[in-house]
Each structure stands twice: as structure tokens, then as C-alpha cells.
Amino acid sequence: MLHDSIRNKVLLPLTLTLFILTCSFIYTSYHIRQEDYEQDTTLRHTLVQHILKSLIADHSLYMQSAIEFIADEQRFQDAMLNNNRHALLQHGTPILERLTGHQQITHFYFYDRTGQLVLRVYDPTNRSASPVRLTRKLAMTRGETASGLELGRNGTFTLRVVYPWKIRGQLIGYIELGQEYDHILQELHSITGTDFAVVLNKTNLDRPLWEHGMSLLGRPADWDGLADWVVSNQTVAIPLRVMTSLLKSCATSPKTMKLLHISNKTYSARGFPLHDTALKEVGKFVLVTDLTDKTTIFRLFIIKIAAFSLLLCSALFIYAFRVLGIMDCRLHESREQLNNELEKQAQTNKQLAFEMGERLRAETDLLNLNQELEQRVLERTAELDLSNQRLEASHSELEAACRNLQAQQATILQQDRMACIGQLAASVAHDINNPIGFVYGNLEVLKNYWHKLTGFIAEQDNALQHLPSSEVKKRIDERRRALKVDYVLDEFNAVLDESLEGTQRVNQIVLNLKGFARLDEKETRLADIHECLESTLNIVRNELRYKADIKKEYGDIPQLVCFPQQLNQVFMNLLINAAQAIENWGEITIRTWADQKNVFVAISDTGCGIPEEHCDRLFEPFFTTKASGVGTGLGLSIVREIIKKHHGEITVTSRSGCGTVFTVRLPLEHDLQREDANHA
Numbered sequence: 001m002l003h004d005s006i007r008n009k010v011l012l013p014l015t016l017t018l019f020i021l022t023c024s025f026i027y028t029s030y031h032i033r034q035e036d037y038e039q040d041t042t043l044r045h046t047l048v049q050h051i052l053k054s055l056i057a058d059h060s061l062y063m064q065s066a067i068e069f070i071a072d073e074q075r076f077q078d079a080m081l082n083n084n085r086h087a088l089l090q091h092g093t094p095i096l097e098r099l100t101g102h103q104q105i106t107h108f109y110f111y112d113r114t115g116q117l118v119l120r121v122y123d124p125t126n127r128s129a130s131p132v133r134l135t136r137k138l139a140m141t142r143g144e145t146a147s148g149l150e151l152g153r154n155g156t157f158t159l160r161v162v163y164p165w166k167i168r169g170q171l172i173g174y175i176e177l178g179q180e181y182d183h184i185l186q187e188l189h190s191i192t193g194t195d196f197a198v199v200l201n202k203t204n205l206d207r208p209l210w211e212h213g214m215s216l217l218g219r220p221a222d223w224d225g226l227a228d229w230v231v232s233n234q235t236v237a238i239p240l241r242v243m244t245s246l247l248k249s250c251a252t253s254p255k256t257m258k259l260l261h262i263s264n265k266t267y268s269a270r271g272f273p274l275h276d277t278a279l280k281e282v283g284k285f286v287l288v289t290d291l292t293d294k295t296t297i298f299r300l301f302i303i304k305i306a307a308f309s310l311l312l313c314s315a316l317f318i319y320a321f322r323v324l325g326i327m328d329c330r331l332h333e334s335r336e337q338l339n340n341e342l343e344k345q346a347q348t349n350k351q352l353a354f355e356m357g358e359r360l361r362a363e364t365d366l367l368n369l370n371q372e373l374e375q376r377v378l379e380r381t382a383e384l385d386l387s388n389q390r391l392e393a394s395h396s397e398l399e400a401a402c403r404n405l406q407a408q409q410a411t412i413l414q415q416d417r418m419a420c421i422g423q424l425a426a427s428v429a430h431d432i433n434n435p436i437g438f439v440y441g442n443l444e445v446l447k448n449y450w451h452k453l454t455g456f457i458a459e460q461d462n463a464l465q466h467l468p469s470s471e472v473k474k475r476i477d478e479r480r481r482a483l484k485v486d487y488v489l490d491e492f493n494a495v496l497d498e499s500l501e502g503t504q505r506v507n508q509i510v511l512n513l514k515g516f517a518r519l520d521e522k523e524t525r526l527a528d529i530h531e532c533l534e535s536t537l538n539i540v541r542n543e544l545r546y547k548a549d550i551k552k553e554y555g556d557i558p559q560l561v562c563f564p565q566q567l568n569q570v571f572m573n574l575l576i577n578a579a580q581a582i583e584n585w586g587e588i589t590i591r592t593w594a595d596q597k598n599v600f601v602a603i604s605d606t607g608c609g610i611p612e613e614h615c616d617r618l619f620e621p622f623f624t625t626k627a628s629g630v631g632t633g634l635g636l637s638i639v640r641e642i643i644k645k646h647h648g649e650i651t652v653t654s655r656s657g658c659g660t661v662f663t664v665r666l667p668l669e670h671d672l673q674r675e676d677a678n679h680a
Contacts, residue, residue: 083118529557567666580607
């Protein structure tokens with residue numbers, strides 16, 4: 001019995017362990033193979049995309065060269081300028097035949113300068129209006145050559161190149177060449193040796209046109225085979241049920257490769273989004289790789305591993321069986337020796353029983369002592385818990401105080417900075433105002449003197465006209481023309497008007513600086529928000545004029561009881577932030593409106609936008625999304641404090657790359673003066 005028990009207890013776990021190790025190795029090998037297939041599919045797709053882009057670029061360049069050759073031909077220029085469709089067709093037909101024979105170019109259009117169709121060279125009898133595609137819109141808008149892939153309603157992709165046709169800088173029309181996408185795909189297949197399938201979404205197609213287009217290309221047109229998709233092109237025949245399963249897999253896990261079994265062959269397939277030139281997803285580009293040989297090699301490898309593992313397990317089993325037999329004999333001899341030792345041990349146990357009684361008494365005493373110690377530990381633990389609760393409460397109070405201190409510190413720093421700026425602006429405005437004042441006064445006096453002087457010169461001219469001596473009169477007239485006296489009389493008055501206008505503009509800027517410098521106003525007053533916006537725009541105009549166009553959409557809003565200069569500070573920060581968010585050139589829109597209880601001001605820009613994860617932290621003190629050294633992180637926190645002081649609200653909506661909108665809400669009725677005094 002002992003003999004069977006030992007062998008069973010050792011051999012069974014050993015065999016099970018070897019079996020688990022073998023299965024683990026096979027599973028790991030399979031998993032590594034799957035990852036290798038995934039990586040190979042991803043690399044193959046990257047290579048295919050790179051080669052496809054190169055082919056598209058080469059074909060676009062070829063078509064652009066062909067268009068430039070056509071545009072430079074005098075015969076085409078004369079025909080286009082005379083709107084001679086017959087001449088355009090006569091000259092364009094042989095060129096289209098050569099382009100079709102060499103590069104399979106199938107589309108050839110002429111448009112007038114407004115983008116209206118003049119002639120389809122490949123189908124001259126069809127005079128219906130051509131749909132306005134994105135490539136033609138881009139060429140008309142930008143005034144330069146535009147190219148890209150576009151999906152037609154018949155389910156075919158076409159590579160189109162639209163060229164603005166100009167003669168000596170004067171636009172006379174547009175030339176368009178197009179090539180079917182299938183030809184490029186066939187080149188891609190011949191270069192890479194990779195199979196693929198193009199699947200299009202039905203929402204972008206017209207069924208009769210698609211079925212007609214497939215029949216012209218000699219392909220089966222099974223519109224009802226798939227629920228939401230149709231197969232446009234494929235280099236390997238994929239059954240519809242397999243394609244349905246593949247598309248569902250692409251929808252649920254787009255980055256996962258799927259194995260296909262077609263006609264005793266194994267393929268790996270993975271779908272990638274297919275976009276047109278407007279970056280709209282119109283279908284799927286399914287990359288299919290033949291894995292039959294690799295799968296066969298892998299299966300042979302697994303069979304060899306399984307055979308080797310079976311041989312190894314058999315050898316270990318036989319070896320363990322013999323070793324355990326020897327151990328059983330030795331254990332039998334040891335058992336007899338143990339029986340003898342047990343008799344001796346019985347006598348020793350009697351003595352141990354007495355010692356155990358003594359030990360039990362000692363353990364009882366230790367148990368009583370442990371109970372007392374546990375009670376003391378519980379009491380001490382309760383005291384520590386109470387202390388921890390007090391410490392946590394104190395920590396929470398300290399955190400709240402720290403946050404308030406940071407907010408107050410940010411407010412004080414910004415107010416101190418703006419006060420210094422205000423003092424500097426007031427000083428500069430005062431120093432500029434004095435010289436501008438007397439310059440303006442002197443110009444007024446000079447203009448008055450000039451009116452008197454021109455009157456006197458007019459009287460002299462009148463007197464000279466009545467002189468009897470024609471020789472003196474002729475000499476004076478020649479001298480008058482030589483000195484350009486009439487021109488000086490006309491221009492001098494215009495120079496005086498321009499100088500007076502310039503001094504008035506400087507005076508207006510000085511008044512705005514003085515008004516903007518009064519940021520420490522203590523009392524509220526009735527103010528016009530539009531005047532506040534205009535005053536702020538005058539201050540920051542130099543900051544905005546090189547970055548964006550200012551678009552004003554002012555509504556009919558009532559006057560508001562507020563601190564006007566503090567609101568000027570709010571508008572200035574928002575406008576400067578909007579300008580800094582625009583990299584090259586954009587547009588800043590200021591919109592105002594009101595309801596029964598509030599006045600709203602929205603400032604939007606077409607800048608780079610704000611990431612979603614940063615929107616919740618924009619109004620925290622010292623937090624900034626700008627580069628180091630550009631911003632302090634205090635502007636928006638001060639803006640929020642000023643808006644809260646007016647019992648209003650500021651909100652932001654933004655998306656990265658799509659601009660930002662800050663909306664300020666100010667209540668119409670609120671006693672700011674009383675609450676500000678209570679707060680003080």
C-alpha cells in the first residue's frame with residue numbers, strides 16, 4: 001500500500017506538471033505567432049500606404065504636367081478665350097487618347113472662370129452640369145492647383161487634378177484631368193504583391209449608378225449581399241459571410257487582426273479606414289495576407305514539440321518509476337527502525353506529560369497577561385484614532401486656508417501689477433497730453449493764419465490781373481508756376497487737416513490710457529458695455545492688428561451698474577489671450593446680447609484651442625497652458641474674481657484645434673456698492 005501510494009503521489013503530479021508545461025509552451029508559441037502576424041500586418045499596411053501615397057503623388061504630378069502642357073498651347077488658349085467648344089474638342093480628343101493609352105486617364109474637363117462646365121472631352125454630348133467637387137472648390141478658392149481622391153455616386157474613386165488656367169496672370173478658366181482609382185490599386189498590387197479589398201458605405205452611393213458602374217468595369221454588383229456595405233474591388237475572392245464577420249470585427253475591435261479560411265487557404269485580414277480628399281471616411285481598405293505556408297510550418301513545429309515532449313515524459317516516467325521502487329525498499333527498513341524507537345519514545349512521553357502540565361499552567365498565566373495587554377492596546381488605539389481625526393480636521397482647515405491664501409496672493413499680485421501699469425499709463429498720458437495740447441492749439445492758430453494768408457494772396461492775384469504791364473504779369477505768372485504756388489496752396493490746407501486729425505487721435509489714445517489707468521475705482525457707476533469694449537480695443541489694438549480681424553456683433557443691451565475699469569481689465573485679458581492663441585492669422589469675434597436679467601459678452605477666436613483635460617483648471621491661480629516665460633497663470637484667475645465680484649459667471653467652451661469661446665454673464669440688478677462695502 002505504501003509502495004503504490006508513494007509512486008502515485010510522485011508520478012501523477014510529475015506527469016501533470018510536464019503536460020501543463022507542454023501546453024503552456026504551445027499556447028505561448030501560438031500567442032507569439034499571433035503577435036508576429038499583427039506586427040507584420042501593421043508594417044505591411046504602413047508600407048502599402050506609403051507606396052500608395054507615392055503612386056498618387058506620381059500620377060498627380062504627371063497629370064499636372066499634362067495640364068500645364070495643354071494650358072501653354074496657343075490653340076487651346078484661343079479656343080477657350082473664344083468659347084469655341086468645337087475647337088477645344090478637336091484639339092483635346094487626340095491628347096485624351098494618348099493620355100488614356102499611356103496612363104489610363106479617363107476624365108478631361110474644361111470649365112470657365114466661374115467654374116461652370118464648358119466641355120467634357122471624354123463625353124462631349126453630355127452637357128449636364130458637373131457636380132462641384134472639393135478639388136474644384138479648393139482650386140477656385142486658393143487660386144492654385146488642387147488634387148485628391150474623390151468618391152463618385154457610382155462607387156468609383158477618381159484621382160482628380162484641377163488647374164487654374166491663367167494667361168499673363170488673368171484667369172480664363174479651369175482644366176481638370178481624372179484617373180480611376182482602380183488602375184492605381186492594380187499598380188499597388190503588382191508592386192507589393194499584397195491582396196486587398198475595397199468596401200464602401202452604401203450611404204455614399206446611388207444604387208442604380210453603382211450597379212451600372214460595376215457592369216461597365218465587368219465586376220459583379222451584389223448590392224444586397226452586405227447590410228451597410230458593398231464590395232467595390234478585391235484581388236482575392238472573399239465570401240460575403242466571411243466579409244460580414246470581418247466588418248463586424250473591424251467595428252468592435254479595429255486594431256485586431258482576423259484569420260480567414262478561404263478555399264483551403266489561411267489569410268490574415270485587417271480593415272483600415274478609407275478616406276477621400278475631404279478626410280471623410282467613406283469605406284474600409286481591407287488588407288489580406290496569405291498565411292498558408294506560415295501556418296503549415298507552425299503546425300509542423302507544434303507536432304515536433306509535442307512528439308519531443310511525449311518522448312521526454314516517457315523517459316522521465318520510467319526513470320522515476322525505478323527510483324521510487326528503490327526508495328520504497330529503503331522506507332520499509334526505516335519503518336522497522338521507527339517501531340523500535342517508538343517504544344523508547346513512550347517512556348519519554350510519560351515524562352513529557354508531567355512537563356506539559358507545568359507548561360499549561362504557565363500558558364494560563366500568559367493568557368491572562370495577554371488579555372490585559374490587549375485591553376490596554378485597544379484603549380491606546382482609541383486614543384490614537386481620536387488624535388488622527390483631530391489631525392485630519394486640522395489638515396483640511398490648513399488646506400482650505402492655503403487655497404484661499406493662494407487666491408488672495410494671486411489677486412494682490414495682479415492688482416499690484418495693474419496698479420503699477422495704471423500709474424505708468426497715467427504718467428505717460430499726462431506727459432503726452434501737455435505737448436499734444438499746445439501742438440493742437442498751434443495747428444489751429446496756424447490754420448487760421450493760413451486762411452488769412454490765402455485770402456491776401458487771392459487779393460494780390462486779383463490786383464495783378466488788372467496791371468497794365470503785360471510783361472510784369474507774365475514774369476510773375478512764370479515765377480508762380482516755377483515755385484508751384486497753386487500746388488502749395490492746395491496741399492498746405494490738407495497737411496494741416498491731417499496734422500489736426502493725428503493730434504486728435506493721439507488725444508483720444510491719451511484719454512483711453514487715463515481711463516484705463518483708474519483700475520482702483522471705489523464706486524460703481526452706470527456704464528455702457530460697448531464703450532468699455534471699444535476703449536479696451538483702442539488700448540490693445542496694436543496687439544491685435546497683426547494677428548486677427550476683429551468682428552463685432554453688438555446687440556441691443558441696456559447700460560449696467562458696474563466697475564467699468566475692472567471690466568476693461570477682464571476684456572483686455574480675454575482679447576490678449578485670444579490673440580496669443582492664434583499662430584499666424586485668424587479672426588476674433590465679440591458678440592453681445594441680453595435677456596430680462598442678464599447681459600452677455602462672448603469673445604471667440606479661431607486659434608489652436610484648449611485640450612479638454614485643461615479646461616477645468618484654466619481659472620486656477622498660476623496654471624497656464626502657454627510656454628515658459630509667456631504667461632504667469634494669473635490672468636484668468638483675476639478675470640474670474642472680477643466677474644464673481646459682479647455676481648456674474650464666466651464659462652469656456654473649446655476643442656483642440658477648433659478655437660475657444662469665453663462667455664461672460666453679468667446680472668442687470670445687483671447692489672455691488674453695498675456688498676463691496678460689507679466685504680471691506
